[in-house]
Amino acid sequence: MASLPPIDIPPATTGNGAFDAPADDPNGALFDYLLRLGDDSLVLGQRLSEWTGHAASVEVDLSLANIALDLIGQATLLLDYAGEVEGRGRDGDKLAFHRDVLDFRNCLLVEQPNGDFAQTMARQFLFSTWQRRLLRHLAGSADARIAAIAEKAVKEVTYHAELAAEWVIRLGDGTEESRRRMMDGLEWMARFVPELFEADGLTAFLAERGVAADPDSFRADYEEEVGAVLAAAGLPLLPQQRPILGGRRGHHSEHLGHLLCTMQFLPRTYPEAVW
Amino acid sequence: MSSDWPLWEVFIRAKGGLSHRHVGSVHAPDSEIALRHARDTYTRRMEGVSLWVVRSADIVASDPSDDAAMFDPAADKVYRHPTFYTIPDDVKHI
Amino acid sequence: MYTTELQKTAKVASTEDPDKLAAFEARVAADEFIEPKDWMPEAYRRTLTRQISQHAHSEIVGMLPEGNWITRAPSLRRKAILLAKVQDEAGHGLYLYSAAETLGTSREEMIEALHSGKAKYSTIFNYPTLTWADIGAIGWLVDGAAIMNQVPLQRTSYGPYARAMVRVCKEESFHQRQGYEIMMAMAAGTADQKRMAQDALNRWWWPSLMMFGPPDENSPNTAQSMRWRIKRETNDELRQKFVDITVPQAGALGLTVPDPALGWNEARGHYDFGEIDWEEFYSVVRGEGPVARERMQARREAWEQGAWVREAAAAHAEKHSRKQEAA
Numbered sequence: 278m279a280s281l282p283p284i285d286i287p288p289a290t291t292g293n294g295a296f297d298a299p300a301d302d303p304n305g306a307l308f309d310y311l312l313r314l315g316d317d318s319l320v321l322g323q324r325l326s327e328w329t330g331h332a333a334s335v336e337v338d339l340s341l342a343n344i345a346l347d348l349i350g351q352a353t354l355l356l357d358y359a360g361e362v363e364g365r366g367r368d369g370d371k372l373a374f375h376r377d378v379l380d381f382r383n384c385l386l387v388e389q390p391n392g393d394f395a396q397t398m399a400r401q402f403l404f405s406t407w408q409r410r411l412l413r414h415l416a417g418s419a420d421a422r423i424a425a426i427a428e429k430a431v432k433e434v435t436y437h438a439e440l441a442a443e444w445v446i447r448l449g450d451g452t453e454e455s456r457r458r459m460m461d462g463l464e465w466m467a468r469f470v471p472e473l474f475e476a477d478g479l480t481a482f483l484a485e486r487g488v489a490a491d492p493d494s495f496r497a498d499y500e501e502e503v504g505a506v507l508a509a510a511g512l513p514l515l516p517q518q519r520p521i522l523g524g525r526r527g528h529h530s531e532h533l534g535h536l537l538c539t540m541q542f543l544p545r546t547y548p549e550a551v552w
Numbered sequence: 553m554s555s556d557w558p559l560w561e562v563f564i565r566a567k568g569g570l571s572h573r574h575v576g577s578v579h580a581p582d583s584e585i586a587l588r589h590a591r592d593t594y595t596r597r598m599e600g601v602s603l604w605v606v607r608s609a610d611i612v613a614s615d616p617s618d619d620a621a622m623f624d625p626a627a628d629k630v631y632r633h634p635t636f637y638t639i640p641d642d643v644k645h646i
Numbered sequence: 647m648y649t650t651e652l653q654k655t656a657k658v659a660s661t662e663d664p665d666k667l668a669a670f671e672a673r674v675a676a677d678e679f680i681e682p683k684d685w686m687p688e689a690y691r692r693t694l695t696r697q698i699s700q701h702a703h704s705e706i707v708g709m710l711p712e713g714n715w716i717t718r719a720p721s722l723r724r725k726a727i728l729l730a731k732v733q734d735e736a737g738h739g740l741y742l743y744s745a746a747e748t749l750g751t752s753r754e755e756m757i758e759a760l761h762s763g764k765a766k767y768s769t770i771f772n773y774p775t776l777t778w779a780d781i782g783a784i785g786w787l788v789d790g791a792a793i794m795n796q797v798p799l800q801r802t803s804y805g806p807y808a809r810a811m812v813r814v815c816k817e818e819s820f821h822q823r824q825g826y827e828i829m830m831a832m833a834a835g836t837a838d839q840k841r842m843a844q845d846a847l848n849r850w851w852w853p854s855l856m857m858f859g860p861p862d863e864n865s866p867n868t869a870q871s872m873r874w875r876i877k878r879e880t881n882d883e884l885r886q887k888f889v890d891i892t893v894p895q896a897g898a899l900g901l902t903v904p905d906p907a908l909g910w911n912e913a914r915g916h917y918d919f920g921e922i923d924w925e926e927f928y929s930v931v932r933g934e935g936p937v938a939r940e941r942m943q944a945r946r947e948a949w950e951q952g953a954w955v956r957e958a959a960a961a962h963a964e965k966h967s968r969k970q971e972a973a
């Protein structure tokens with residue numbers, strides 16, 4: 278994977294990366310970490326739900342909706358918990374529907390557009406393979422609530438990762454056209470993979486306390502797993518690209534703003550309303 | 553050119569101790585995806601603990617127009633059923 | 647409704663063996679189930695294929711108006727519920743296509759008939775979903791009407807269809823309730839929400855009544871369909887039942903049913919209601935519904951743009967089996 282210097286990681290002298298939460302504020306750090314986890318699931322679930330009714334076969338529609346439902350369920354648990362940790366009376370809905378881009382903490386990979394089915398599967402494969410490994414670690418988190426959520430979610434995500442890998446193999450090793458599309462999809466997503474392994478003050482602080490997982494600890498396994506699936510698909514390794522970072526600090530791609538526009542429009546237009 | 557995938561019949565074991573039962577079918581390109589499709593279609597509400605998929609084309613069925621020859625001969629073999637035999641009430645455990 | 651005959655069949659002159667025909671009619675009359683490989687009259691096969699595939703198309707096209715709001719659902723809970731609900735409709739379409747395929751027509755042929763405009767689907771899905779309240783109104787009224795039609799079909803004469811309907815009905819049971827729950831929240835909500843709720847009822851009420859199909863006097867195949875147990879109550883009977891059940895539900899919401907002629911008729915023990923605009927109904931049947939083009943375009947695009955995916959997976963399977971044979 279690419280090891281070019283990231284473009285917008287602030288100097289290490291800040292100690293905390295760019296995070297506002299000081300490292301000696303365990304609640305602030307935990308809140309931020311839960312936003313990262315919850316927003317990953319929320320944004321990807323939202324993206325997948327855009328497919329509903331438009332997939333290549335009814336069966337695929339059902340599969341994509343199942344993954345989206347799992348992710349939205351995870352987001353609800355994680356963001357509700359984030360709200361509790363924050364202690365300012367915000368729940369999952371408040372966090373999902375009343376934050377703007379700068380306060381979203383998801384990785385850039387999950388907010389990428391669906392594109393065609395190959396691009397969607399490229400995103401799913403690269404993300405779920407990572408998320409499964411992360412959740413396996415988090416199932417042993419010192420934070421009992423995170424551990425419980427992870428233990429439930431890891432079963433869901435195992436299925437997502439397997440299904441996505443099966444599709445990557447079929448599309449990579451299908452027809453000329455599908456191979457080209459699969460390569461285009463991977464090519465689009467590859468620059469966002471390094472962000473998944475970005476370690477900053479916050480992950481270090483929480484990993485030290487046994488709450489978070491240090492993503493670097495499973496990076497080699499991830500690369501091996503991804504490599505094996507790509508090989509089975511007859512596809513080349515992920516292209517080396519300059520990593521694009523920033524999602525964990527609220528610096529997103531242009532796509533997220535539009536996704537939020539759609540997702541948040543009702544609660545923002547009618548802030549008094551209960552639905 | 554937009555042809556559909558082959559058809560697979562889906563069988564579910566609802567819980568341990570029961571046989572697999574036919575529930576319907578799905579279209580899928582191969583057996584692995586057929587299992588995924590069966591899972592995503594037919595077990596969304598905890599309907600099962602085990603799944604079988606079989607290519608519909610591979611199922612061999614008896615022909616209903618033969619059903620007289622196939623099944624009627626069993627009808628008069630009443631001696632195959634325990635109720636055919638009269639045993640006095642006071643004889644137990646038989 | 648999803649399954650009312652929207653196309654008329656020309657009567658097929660029966661050249662079939664009268665003994666077989668009589669035996670078939672007797673089995674159906676005795677409430678027996680007909681199974682795929684059993685002998686059946688051609689007209690039965692054809693009518694059923696049309697009815698079940700039309701029902702399947704309705705489920706699939708029916709995903710679109712509600713799918714339109716999944717990305718905009720106003721809470722995480724509502725988003726999950728709506729997604730699961732629309733996913734159920736995909737499942738229903740799939741169960742029904744499965745059932746129809748046992749009659750000897752491939753799903754592909756059925757889908758092509760839909761895309762070419764030859765096959766019909768329920769008129770209701772040719773109306774747009776403008777506000778979130780439409781999602782409530784659809785669950786409450788459209789799924790409500792669907793359930794009313796589908797429950798008796800669990801005992802329909804064709805085995806695979808009856809079994810599919812059992813599964814469908816089990817899953818439908820939450821659809822109407824979630825819709826009504828949305829309406830309750832809206833009708834008890836802010837002035838803006840109330841306005842949306844009433845507006846949604848205004849727009850969906852009459853199209854919902856049309857779902858039960860043309861009046862009985864214009865429904866020439868009803869008698870035969872009833873005899874074959876592929877229809878169990880007439881259009882007008884079901885429509886009346888729906889009105890009788892739904893009007894008090896609207897009252898409980900504090901919403902007004904948009905029909906000045908509506909009133910309880912003590913003598914009949916039913917609600918009287920106004921004349922349905924059958925011109926509107928037949929225009930929509932002809933494909934002139936407000937968003938009919940959008941619905942068909944969406945379905946065609948999904949199918950055409952998915953072609954390379956289906957081909958790729960088939961090609962992979964083909965290579966794989968060749969490899970296995972070689973091994």
Ligand SMILES: [Fe+2]
Nearest residue numbers: 705708735792
């Ligand atoms: Fe429906």
Ligand SMILES: [Fe+2]
Nearest residue numbers: 705734735738
């Ligand atoms: Fe349905």
Ligand SMILES: [Fe+2]
Nearest residue numbers: 735789818821
């Ligand atoms: Fe429904």
